[in-house]
Amino acid sequence: MKRTYTDRIRLPDFPLWDKMQGARKLISLDLEVTARCNNNCRHCYVNLPADDKNAQKKELTFDQIRTIVDQAVSLGALWCLITGGEPLLRKDFFDIYLYLKRKGLLISVFTNATLVTARHVEVFKRYPPRDIEVTVYGVTQTTYEKVTAKRGSFRAFMKGLEALNNAGLPVRYKAMALRSNVHELPQISEFCKQRTKDYFRFDPFLHLRFDRNEKRNRMIRNERLSPQQIVAIERGDKERRLALEKGCDKLIMPELEHVQCDHLFHCGTGKGGFYVSYDGFLKLCSSLSHPSCLYDLKKKPLKHALEDFIPRVRDMRSDRKEYLEKCRKCAIFNLCLWCPAHSYLENGHLDKPVEYFCKVAHVRARSLRRTTGIRRAQFESMITNKAVA
């Protein structure tokens, strides 16, 4: 038999993931190259105007990005998401993209596709990203532009998307479900699924802005679906329904009632990856914007963040009774959008319950009760004790 010296490995099967499990190793980074966007979406938690000079001035320069990326690569990062704002707004997008490629990173790009040109297509064809994720706000001009608040954006989106599709580039699709487009969600889903064998996801969870702009936050709250609407669309999507039912034993856990733990972080944030904001701050995840959870990569080395800063943030604890008694011991904690990052965006504290999230979690839980096999009365008493008034 002929001996082979190279193994072709599809990424999901890469043995490195196993090796990294549990260890504090770096796998990925998310690079927010700008907070500016050419659209003005009603629900967006980042977007600043495309011509915002102040935001542009604060953006990491190409050299600063190189310095951060060099450190990440030397520490083992293999994966990089380029996100924004709208990343294609950066005049040096190609420099950044090709630099990351030449460092041996696998690249994902999040874009609204409206700024895609023949040159983007040419570069992506020659130097392929692992995937390009495009968000679909609507499939008619009226709905799309109601969300983006930008005339002509639907036409630009369709043109950009067709260019990516025609070139056979690996496009993934995402939709945000909000009041302005929920009536069109079945058509959006159909539109996306027709264009990909791979992947389509929708997200009905709108969180508030990183910059805490209250006027914009009101717009986001107004776009949020009711808990009943969220559950209805989740139940209406077969894949999502089955995934929720399958994961039910992890999503509804009566044993959490006995938990004695005051740690704030129970997710995987900061394990294996980190987020770099457009102005150069390391965050454990994109949403975690509390000042005590920001680390200035323009001034301090990444290695120190991984070895010291991130573990210290992950070790943060709460002494707020409301959180410890309600959220932390809640059997449906894992069905809830609540997390310290979202809590801070909602109310300025990392450990305060959020009524809207709580209501959504309860309606979701009730929709899954039958799958759990728990009797209704027992189930109601289990979840009602922890409800936030």
Place this chain on the structure above:
Amino acid sequence: MQPTVSLTQVYKQSRDVVARDVQGEFIIVPVASGIAEEEDEIYSLNETGRAVWEKLNGKKSLKQVIKDLAAEYSGSQDEIKKDVLGIVQELVERKMLVKAAKK
């Protein structure tokens, strides 16, 4: 048709791939199209493959590379030659190695 590998030829690593040591795993990541068959593929080189890869820097012919490896590693020159030709053949087929001008 398979590319023919010649002992007198000098080979170098293609600019269309990047080799990296990630947590002790030696991998080759395709940078440009035409290397991987799927978008989400990377390549892993075993220890022998890595030792050969690191010698292929566009400066020495395969014959010289084999001599250098024989001086560094145990094993007969014939075995090393067989390994080197096998590895180079495979990497040239995958377009990870390209011919360099002879020195």
